[in-house]
Each structure stands twice: as C-alpha cells, then as structure tokens.
Amino acid sequence: MKTTSDFLTMKANGEKIVMITAYDCPSAKYAEEAGVDMILVGDSLGMVVLGYDSTVQVTVDDMIHHAKAVRRGAKDTFMVVDMPFGSYHGDPNEALKTAVRMIQESGADALKVEGAGEVLYVIKKLVYAGIPVVAHLGLTPQSVGVLGGYKVQGKTAEQAQELIEDALRCQEAGAMAVVLECIPHQLTEIVSKKLVIPTIGIGAGPEADGQVLVFHDLLRYGKHRIPKFAKEFANAGEQIQKGIEGYAKAVKEGSFPAPEHCFNMKEEELFSIYGGK
Ligand SMILES: Nc1nc(=O)c2c([nH]1)NC[C@@H]1CN(c3ccc(C(=O)N[C@@H](CCC(=O)O)C(=O)O)cc3)CN21
Ligand SMILES: CC(C)C(=O)C(=O)O
Ligand SMILES: [Mg+2]
Numbered sequence: 233m234k235t236t237s238d239f240l241t242m243k244a245n246g247e248k249i250v251m252i253t254a255y256d257c258p259s260a261k262y263a264e265e266a267g268v269d270m271i272l273v274g275d276s277l278g279m280v281v282l283g284y285d286s287t288v289q290v291t292v293d294d295m296i297h298h299a300k301a302v303r304r305g306a307k308d309t310f311m312v313v314d315m316p317f318g319s320y321h322g323d324p325n326e327a328l329k330t331a332v333r334m335i336q337e338s339g340a341d342a343l344k345v346e347g348a349g350e351v352l353y354v355i356k357k358l359v360y361a362g363i364p365v366v367a368h369l370g371l372t373p374q375s376v377g378v379l380g381g382y383k384v385q386g387k388t389a390e391q392a393q394e395l396i397e398d399a400l401r402c403q404e405a406g407a408m409a410v411v412l413e414c415i416p417h418q419l420t421e422i423v424s425k426k427l428v429i430p431t432i433g434i435g436a437g438p439e440a441d442g443q444v445l446v447f448h449d450l451l452r453y454g455k456h457r458i459p460k461f462a463k464e465f466a467n468a469g470e471q472i473q474k475g476i477e478g479y480a481k482a483v484k485e486g487s488f489p490a491p492e493h494c495f496n497m498k499e500e501e502l503f504s505i506y507g508g509k
Pocket of ligand 3: 274275276287314373
C-alpha cells in the first residue's frame with residue numbers, strides 16, 4: 233500500500249495521482265485491480281447510491297458502513313473517507329472523537345474535511361492525534377446552501393487569492409493533500425506550484441497533481457445528472473439496463489431458465505416419488 237510520503241514523492245517526480253470514489257466492496261475491488269493510487273469513500277455516496285439530493289443528509293454511521301465495505305474490497309489501496317456534514321464543525325474535541333471512531337471502525341488511512349477557516353483547527357488537531365487529513369477547497373458541497381448551488385469557485389482575483397492562502401494554510405496545518413473542486417484550471421496551476429503537498433483536482437483542470445472522479449460518473453452507472461467536468465470512460469448503465477430488460481423478457485417468454493440453469497434428479501428417484509404411476 234502507498235503511504236502519505238509516497239504521494240509527496242509522486243508529486244515531486246511529476247507522477248500523476250489517480251483517485252476514484254468507491255462506496256462498496258465490488259467497486260473497491262475494481263478500483264484496486266485497476267491499480268488506482270487512492271480510493272475516496274466520498275459523502276457523494278448520499279447522492280449516487282443513497283438517493284438523496286445533496287451530501288448534507290449523510291451521517292457518520294453511513295460513512296463508516298460504506299467505508300468498511302470498501303476496506304474489505306480493497307485491502308491494499310490507500311483509503312480516504314469523507315467526514316460528513318456537521319460532524320467536525322462544533323466542539324473540536326467532539327470532532328476528534330468522531331474522527332478516531334471513523335478511523336478505528338472503518339480502517340481508513342486518512343479522513344477528508346471541507347473548507348479552511350475554523351476547519352484549520354480541526355486539521356491540526358487530527359494530524360496532531362496522528363490522523364492523516366486531506367483538505368478540500370473550492371466547491372465544497374457540504375456548504376451548498378451557503379454557496380447557493382454547485383457553482384465554479386475562485387473565478388475572481390480576490391476569491392482566487394483567498395483560495396491560494398487557504399491552501400497554504402491547510403498545508404501549514406498538516407494536511408497531506410488538498411482536493412480542489414470546480415475551480416478555473418489556471419488557479420489550480422498556481423496552487424499546485426505553491427504547495428509541496430499534492431493537489432487532487434475534480435473539475436479543476438489538468439494542472440493538478442492528481443485527479444479524482446466519482447465512480448458512478450466516469451462509468452455512467454446510475455441515472456443521475458453527470459457534472460460537466462466528468463468524462464464517461466464506459467457506459468455501465470446501458471449494459472445494466474439491457475441486462476435487466478433481457479432477463480425480464482426471457483422470464484416472461486419462458487426462455488429462462490434453460491436446461492443449463494436447472495438441477496436434475498436421477499430417473500429412479502423420480503420414479504420413487506410417483507410410485508411408478
Ligand atoms: N455524481 C456526483 N458527482 C460529483 O462529482 C459530485 C456529486 N455527485 N455530489 C457531490 C459533489 C457535488 N458536485 C457537483 C455537482 C454538480 C456540479 C455542476 O452541476 N456543475 C455545473 C457547473 C456550474 C457552473 O457553471 O457554475 C455543471 O454544469 O457541471 C458540480 C459539482 C461534485 N460532487
Ligand atoms: C467529489 C469528491 C472530491 C468528494 O468529496 C466526494 O465524492 O464526496
Ligand atoms: Mg465529499
């Protein structure tokens with residue numbers, strides 16, 4: 233398994249870091265088999281697998297439940313787990329207790345928190361307790377209500393400057409990496425050059441040190457709207473839809489199950505039931 237220092241080395245060597253989200257055992261196995269560098273158990277699971285309309289409804293128990301399944305599927309891949317909405321904004325001691333529980337129960341290698349400001353204290357506190365932390369700046373979906381929608385962030389010089397300073401503060405606080413979501417690619421380039429720790433972009437252009445995408449977006453698995461920044465690398469949804477329709481049709485017309493899907497009883501046993509009649 234790669235470690236936090238391997239990711240620093242990868243950045244220093246200009247080797248891109250590949251991250252993908254996963255929410256269950258089979259998706260984690262596929263990711264590990266493909267050799268991705270990091271798996272993110274994202275709170276996006278609320279939207280892509282639990283059917284909520286935002287990540288705000290996701291709980292700590294939801295995150296642990298899914299992260300445990302991912303861990304079972306990918307034992308040798310660095311696993312980052314999102315701390316969900318509201319789980320790290322109150323009492324910092326409570327945030328640490330929650331973080332410790334998430335690490336111990338799920339087997340996560342690192343936790344991710346959104347934002348800077350007060351959250352910088354949380355990053356410091358967790359890192360001080362020995363928990364690797366990934367920061368997340370730009371479009372921070374847990375603040376969708378405050379941001380007023382899933383919009384590109386850091387488009388003005390002032391906002392961009394603020395984001396650059398926040399990224400430096402996250403590094404200072406001990407973050408091992410920073411996710412940059414939905415920001416202009418030029419800003420990603422500036423931030424990535426300023427930081428020693430890797431940036432991992434989503435909707436942030438090719439200049440990030442790594443990329444992350446949501447499993448269900450890049451495989452078009454699900455009927456949700458796919459963000460503009462995501463690319464469809466396969467269409468699993470189409471395969472799944474065709475498969476289920478084929479199954480339904482075969483059952484209706486009686487072509488499934490066929491003889492090769494059936495179990496047989498020996499003639500003499502069958503004869504005994506009927507008593508020869
Ligand atoms: N399926 C999925 N993929 C994601 O990448 C993702 C989630 N869900 N849920 C949590 C957050 C929310 N994210 C999102 C969701 C939507 C847009 C979006 O619709 N963006 C607009 C651009 C808006 C603008 O122009 O300012 C787009 O057209 O893609 C962006 C990020 C990223 N994360
Ligand atoms: C979009 C990524 C970065 C994320 O936080 C998630 O999947 O929850
Ligand atoms: Mg998230």
